[in-house]
């Protein structure tokens with residue numbers, strides 16, 4: 510896709526920011542400590558990145574979906590984990606609030622998220638309900654002006670340091686499956702909220718993930734988000750946008766792998782010549798570049814779809830995530846292969862990319878779930 514001048518400028522800005530600010534020193538610190546880095550978060554917030562696609566009326570930059578995917582891609586090209594710092598507020602946090610929050614809720618919660626003053630996580634997954642997200646067991650029972658929440662959410666990104674979480678809970682047990690689920694904005698400081706341990710993860714280290722435990726948490730009725738019993742549809746709508754973000758993250762990681770592989774293949778000599786001269790290596794690079802370009806086109810074209818309410822948009826977001834994340838894993842595998850033994854060593858960037866790539870075909874719906882969404886829409 511030929512980008513407009515405005516989008517080209519944004520792309521340049523995102524690239525420059527990532528190349529300047531995501532220093533090796535910072536990335537190594539994230540990897541060593543595993544902790545969320547407030548300094549870089551605040552720097553990104555000051556530049557408006559937390560609200561790139563959040564409307565200006567709610568504190569954001571009012572950018573479109575294409576601006577958002579360009580940002581996630583450029584950030585992931587240097588640091589997949591730091592791309593998440595800006596991805597979550599724009600998609601999973603603001604999404605449900607913008608889709609069905611009241612004006613008061615949007616002012617209260619979206620504005621500080623867009624500015625980076627507050628963090629909101631997305632609490633859907635449970636120990637027994639991952640791909641089958643409609644099978645959640647967390648309950649919310651009315652009690653006067655409150656709902657009382659009980660349950661456990663698992664693998665929640667940014668949970669330990671978020672101010673609020675969008676929690677999905679069953680409000681009508683008589684309705685089966687994904688029906689009878691509602692959304693609540695839960696203050697993470699309320700009595701009865703606690704967190705599991707920070708998960709020791711394979712990748713994305715520096716953006717903690719943990720369980721959220723809810724024990725008799727009293728949430729005021731004003732923090733019910735959207736219509737009662739109808740929260741699951743909003744979760745799915747939110748995940749369309751989120752999946753496009755993961756697809757963009759996948760393209761960025763793959764591009765980072767390709768950049769490193771080209772550099773390395775030209776430098777590394779074996780049998781008296783650069784390994785780039787061997788057809789086996791140069792063809793691997795050709796395939797990587799071609800697959801990245803195909804995924805990028807799919808991602809950009811999906812981002813350009815105007816009717817984000819359509820089934821076509823849902824299908825295309827699933828296709829983009831499915832293709833781009835599987836591509837990203839193949840490219841990361843080959844990037845390590847091109848680096849030989851050095852690709853297995855932490856000092857080389859592709860080692861981290863390879864680990865970070867692995868999550869892309871799992872979170873926000875596995876590849877098998879994307880295949881279910883795509884085929885389900887095609888075979889209706």
Ligand SMILES: Cc1cc2nc3c(=O)[nH]c(=O)nc-3n(C[C@H](O)[C@H](O)[C@H](O)COP(=O)(O)OP(=O)(O)OC[C@H]3O[C@@H](n4cnc5c(N)ncnc54)[C@H](O)[C@@H]3O)c2cc1C
Nearest residue numbers: 631632633634639640664665666718871872873874875877
């Ligand atoms: C680092 C990380 C961050 C995350 N962040 C969040 C977050 O912020 N918020 C949140 O709510 N969740 C989050 N998740 C959860 C994530 O979305 C789930 O892990 C994912 O949806 C898969 O669910 P599961 O792990 O329970 O796997 P399962 O659903 O148990 O799947 C296991 C395997 O079975 C396959 N499978 C399952 N059902 C079918 C089927 N019907 N047909 C074919 N194959 C099937 C799957 O594709 C997979 O290969 C995160 C997870 C991780 C690891």
